Amino acid sequence: MNDAIRPQPGILDIALYEGGAAHVAGLTDAIKLSSNENPFGPSDRAREAFSRAVHFLHRYPNTDHRGLRTAIGEVHGLDPDRIICGAGSDEIIHFLCQAYAGPGDEVLFTEHGFLMYRISAMAAGATPVAVRERERTTDVDALLAGTTERTKLVFVANPNNPTGTMIGLSELERLANGLPPQAILVIDGAYAEYVEDYDGGADLATRLPNVVMTRTFSKIYGLGGLRIGWGYGPRAIIDVLNRIRGPFNLSTAQLETAEAAVRDRDHIDRCRTENARMRAWLAEALAEKGVPSDTSTANFILARFADEAEAAACDAALRAEGLIVRQVKGYGLPHCLRITVGDEPSCRRVAHVIGQFKARL
Numbered sequence: 001m002n003d004a005i006r007p008q009p010g011i012l013d014i015a016l017y018e019g020g021a022a023h024v025a026g027l028t029d030a031i032k033l034s035s036n037e038n039p040f041g042p043s044d045r046a047r048e049a050f051s052r053a054v055h056f057l058h059r060y061p062n063t064d065h066r067g068l069r070t071a072i073g074e075v076h077g078l079d080p081d082r083i084i085c086g087a088g089s090d091e092i093i094h095f096l097c098q099a100y101a102g103p104g105d106e107v108l109f110t111e112h113g114f115l116m117y118r119i120s121a122m123a124a125g126a127t128p129v130a131v132r133e134r135e136r137t138t139d140v141d142a143l144l145a146g147t148t149e150r151t152k153l154v155f156v157a158n159p160n161n162p163t164g165t166m167i168g169l170s171e172l173e174r175l176a177n178g179l180p181p182q183a184i185l186v187i188d189g190a191y192a193e194y195v196e197d198y199d200g201g202a203d204l205a206t207r208l209p210n211v212v213m214t215r216t217f218s219k220i221y222g223l224g225g226l227r228i229g230w231g232y233g234p235r236a237i238i239d240v241l242n243r244i245r246g247p248f249n250l251s252t253a254q255l256e257t258a259e260a261a262v263r264d265r266d267h268i269d270r271c272r273t274e275n276a277r278m279r280a281w282l283a284e285a286l287a288e289k290g291v292p293s294d295t296s297t298a299n300f301i302l303a304r305f306a307d308e309a310e311a312a313a314c315d316a317a318l319r320a321e322g323l324i325v326r327q328v329k330g331y332g333l334p335h336c337l338r339i340t341v342g343d344e345p346s347c348r349r350v351a352h353v354i355g356q357f358k359a360r361l
């Protein structure tokens with residue numbers, strides 16, 4: 001080993017991100033409820049667009065993503081010139097940290113916030129700062145109190161993963177308006193489409209000079225495997241992010257599929273309705289069996305158990321029945337399991353197995 005070859009300071013302190021498990025040894029028909037994926041997958045129109053893209057595999061994709069940005073702009077009523085597309089919203093988060101935070105700077109996020117905020121902050125050499133929540137919910141006063149003259153970015157996922165809770169737009173606006181002048185508020189709307197009558201922070205990012213919104217095609221659009229996300233914000237910030245974006249960061253298949261997906265509103269409406277129906281059913285079924293959860297606004301439920309041992313035992317019981325959910329120890333919630341809202345048979349199986357588990361205690 002050559003000791004002279006060293007990564008940038010802080011890189012070796014990054015804990016590797018672990019994705020949700022996808023398999024149970026010895027089972028071929030396990031149900032994956034560990035990554036907040038849409039059980040119905042993408043719309044037929046998106047699938048067709050992906051198939052058509054096979055004819056263009058030898059061609060470089062376009063670099064400006066105009067078609068996709070125009071489609072997103074039309075659907076959401078946004079200026080396409082203020083949109084940037086990336087390989088998942090992860091990439092947009094990464095661009096933001098790379099462009100705006102460095103050694104000596106602080107990147108804030110909430111206590112049980114999405115793990116990539118910490119990872120991207122550390123990758124940029126910045127200091128990650130976790131700020132306490134109130135009852136597993138973003139606390140604007142605590143975030144405001146946590147800012148300093150070194151704060152460059154404040155990430156709030158709304159709804160938040162893995163808690164499933166969210167705060168109102170007026171609270172987000174209060175946060176944006178209370179930040180020190182050099183800080184950007186990033187409203188992460190990965191689960192925004194699951195919330196009825198919620199724009200994900202689009203209006204705030206239109207009006208305020210220090211707000212960026214990120215969105216993804218990985219959740220309700222059912223395209224997690226394809227890696228497409230986008231960001232929207234003040235033109236000056238989007239311009240900065242485009243300077244560090246690789247010109248070919250999205251393939252033609254990604255661009256064409258996402259464009260077809262965003263235009264198919266019926267599919268999104270159906271998925272939102274079905275998710276809300278099964279989420280309510282699952283939360284109530286688990287509560288009846290003695291497993292509480294906060295009211296979720298996303299496509300998963302954070303089920304709470306007596307302690308870490310009980311959560312781990314329940315996870316094992318679910319796995320034994322081919323049901324893969326997520327332990328969230330890494331998020332500071334060792335006594336919880338995050339369960340993606342699957343289709344109706346999956347939800348019924350989860351509730352049944354957890355019921356049996358609780359009855360054995």
Ligand SMILES: Cc1ncc(COP(=O)(O)O)c(C=O)c1O
Pocket residue numbers: 036087088089090091114157160161188190215216217218224227228229
């Ligand atoms: C809150 C939140 N933000 C962002 C992402 C990243 O999504 P993607 O990179 O697939 O767009 C996720 C994925 O789980 C998430 O939960």
